[in-house]
Amino acid sequence: MADVLAALREAVGPEHVLTGADCASYERDWRGRQPGRALAVVRPRHTQEVAAVVRQCAAHGTPIVPQGGNTGLAMASTPDTSGTAVVLSLTRMHRLRALDAANLTMTLEAGCVLQQAQRWAAEANLLLPLSLASEGSCTIGGNLATNAGGTQVLRFGNARDLCLGLEVVTAQGQVWHGLTGLRKDNTGYDLRHLMVGSEGTLGIITAATLKLYPMPAARLTAWARVPSVTAAVALLGMAQRRLDAALTGFEMMGQQALALTARQLPQLHIPFNGKGPYAVLLEVSDAHAEARARQGLEDTLQEALEAEHASDVVIAQNLQQAQAMWHVRESIPLAQAQEGLNIKHDIALPVSQLAAFVQHTDTALQRAVPGARLVNFGHLGDGNLHYNVQAPEGGDAAAFLHAHEGAINALVYEAVAAHGGSFSAEHGVGRQKAASLQQYKDGTALGMMHAIKQALDPHNLLNPGAVLRANAT
Numbered sequence: 107m108a109d110v111l112a113a114l115r116e117a118v119g120p121e122h123v124l125t126g127a128d129c130a131s132y133e134r135d136w137r138g139r140q141p142g143r144a145l146a147v148v149r150p151r152h153t154q155e156v157a158a159v160v161r162q163c164a165a166h167g168t169p170i171v172p173q174g175g176n177t178g179l180a181m182a183s184t185p186d187t188s189g190t191a192v193v194l195s196l197t198r199m200h201r202l203r204a205l206d207a208a209n210l211t212m213t214l215e216a217g218c219v220l221q222q223a224q225r226w227a228a229e230a231n232l233l234l235p236l237s238l239a240s241e242g243s244c245t246i247g248g249n250l251a252t253n254a255g256g257t258q259v260l261r262f263g264n265a266r267d268l269c270l271g272l273e274v275v276t277a278q279g280q281v282w283h284g285l286t287g288l289r290k291d292n293t294g295y296d297l298r299h300l301m302v303g304s305e306g307t308l309g310i311i312t313a314a315t316l317k318l319y320p321m322p323a324a325r326l327t328a329w330a331r332v333p334s335v336t337a338a339v340a341l342l343g344m345a346q347r348r349l350d351a352a353l354t355g356f357e358m359m360g361q362q363a364l365a366l367t368a369r370q371l372p373q374l375h376i377p378f379n380g381k382g383p384y385a386v387l388l389e390v391s392d393a394h395a396e397a398r399a400r401q402g403l404e405d406t407l408q409e410a411l412e413a414e415h416a417s418d419v420v421i422a423q424n425l426q427q428a429q430a431m432w433h434v435r436e437s438i439p440l441a442q443a444q445e446g447l448n449i450k451h452d453i454a455l456p457v458s459q460l461a462a463f464v465q466h467t468d469t470a471l472q473r474a475v476p477g478a479r480l481v482n483f484g485h486l487g488d489g490n491l492h493y494n495v496q497a498p499e500g501g502d503a504a505a506f507l508h509a510h511e512g513a514i515n516a517l518v519y520e521a522v523a524a525h526g527g528s529f530s531a532e533h534g535v536g537r538q539k540a541a542s543l544q545q546y547k548d549g550t551a552l553g554m555m556h557a558i559k560q561a562l563d564p565h566n567l568l569n570p571g572a573v574l575r576a577n578a579t
């Protein structure tokens with residue numbers, strides 16, 4: 107153990123190898139569930155330092171947990187409790203290497219915070235269309251390692267769809283120089299897509315080349331009160347027909363989600379005081395002018411009112427109002443965390459199945475755990491719900507989780523499978539859902555995943571226990 111620490115100090119400098127109490131904030135995940143214990147936290151500054159760290163860890167058989175902003179919600183960015191793993195923090199690697207306006211690309215180091223990347227793009231009047239509530243802390247490396255989604259997937263896709271090239275340190279400590287800005291490159295297996303979404307289990311992303319888009323000339327945001335999930339889905343269909351690619355965001359929030367946000371964050375202004383079973387937030391963008399976007403949005407909302415798919419609508423009149431609406435939506439996870447521990451389900455369903463799923467599962471949960479609060483919100487346009495379950499009001503959250511988490515997860519995930527969905531839409535599998543992967547993933551696919559892991563990381567040193575369980579095929 108002393109040997110590996112000495113070697114790591116040699117590789118990155120002693121001040122960038124943290125031990126003991128200095129590791130605390132790297133050992134605890136955003137939700138504060140089950141803190142781990144690290145042998146050390148290592149903070150390299152350059153790709154070659156990352157490679158040196160990995161080589162030393164490989165030589166000593168020391169597991170590595172890559173970490174970016176530590177905002178992940180699947181328990182994959184923090185170590186287990188063994189005290190044997192090194193946390194490899196990429197946050198000192200945060201430079202913009204290049205911005206190619208003609209090629210509409212930017213190349214960034216993995217530890218760059220997403221919001222800073224968005225700002226660099228905006229300074230060139232370009233858009234990096236990846237947007238998450240955690241964007242002030244999460245990093246490009248973490249976004250790619252989790253294949254992050256967020257609020258603009260409907261129009262621009264997940265982090266995967268924005269990634270053209272990668273630089274990666276392999277489990278053997280070699281560097282793969284794959285930072286291409288090409289939109290076409292059919293030269294064999296696309297390793298980029300193996301790395302994206304691999305949650306630090308196949309390689310360490312040290313830099314990436316991402317797609318950029320022209321900055322839209324206009325963005326409009328609207329809020330509507332809707333009577334049901336069925337109505338929200340109908341409104342989504344209307345918006346897609348009328349607005350097509352101009353529709354860049356479509357979020358849904360349930361009454362419980364807004365109620366606890368109002369209670370925990372009373373300074374927020376929630377349109378219509380959060381009343382009504384559901385609310386939706388629409389965002390429309392236009393590359394050239396506001397008038398066309400406004401007309402399309404107004405026509406959509408009018409049609410929704412006439413069809414009784416919406417009962418009240420409001421269009422933000424300025425940037426401040428638009429930001430306030432988005433702020434409500436993006437504050438829900440924080441409000442929920444402040445309300446107490448809860449059982450999170452980040453699920454994806456075909457949009458056509460959303461209403462049936464919610465109706466079936468709401469009823470089954472109320473029957474199984476009377477009084478439990480169903481905090482349902484999410485990126486409806488992508489069929490992605492954060493279908494969370496919170497203890498009854500005033501109840502003991504920890505005791506609720508202890509008593510019901512297993513049964514509630516089983517009930518929700520069985521319903522997800524029955525409706526053709528996925529138990530992990532955008533947060534990943536991590537350590538938290540490794541057992542669910544085992545249960546719900548197609549057996550042949552699981553076998554191929556194990557074969558890939560074995561080929562790239564035969565000694566299981568990269569984030570062991572995350573995504574795949576050792577010895578389980």
Ligand SMILES: Cc1cc2nc3c(=O)[nH]c(=O)nc-3n(C[C@H](O)[C@H](O)[C@H](O)COP(=O)(O)OP(=O)(O)OC[C@H]3O[C@@H](n4cnc5c(N)ncnc54)[C@H](O)[C@@H]3O)c2cc1C
Pocket residue numbers: 136171172173174175176177178179182183196216217237238239240243244245246247248249250251252253254255256257304305306307309310311312439440532533569572
């Ligand atoms: C309030 C809040 C809102 C959120 N909203 C969304 C949302 O809308 N959509 C969404 O998709 N997610 C969301 N998340 C989850 C989280 O922000 C994303 O998963 C994000 O992409 C994680 O980035 P990070 O830098 O914090 O990664 P970390 O949490 O540090 O790590 C996440 C995973 O990536 C691996 N990893 C990190 N960096 C690297 C690297 N350089 N190379 C290889 N592996 C690496 C880690 O080992 C771990 O497996 C939210 C989280 C919070 C707290």
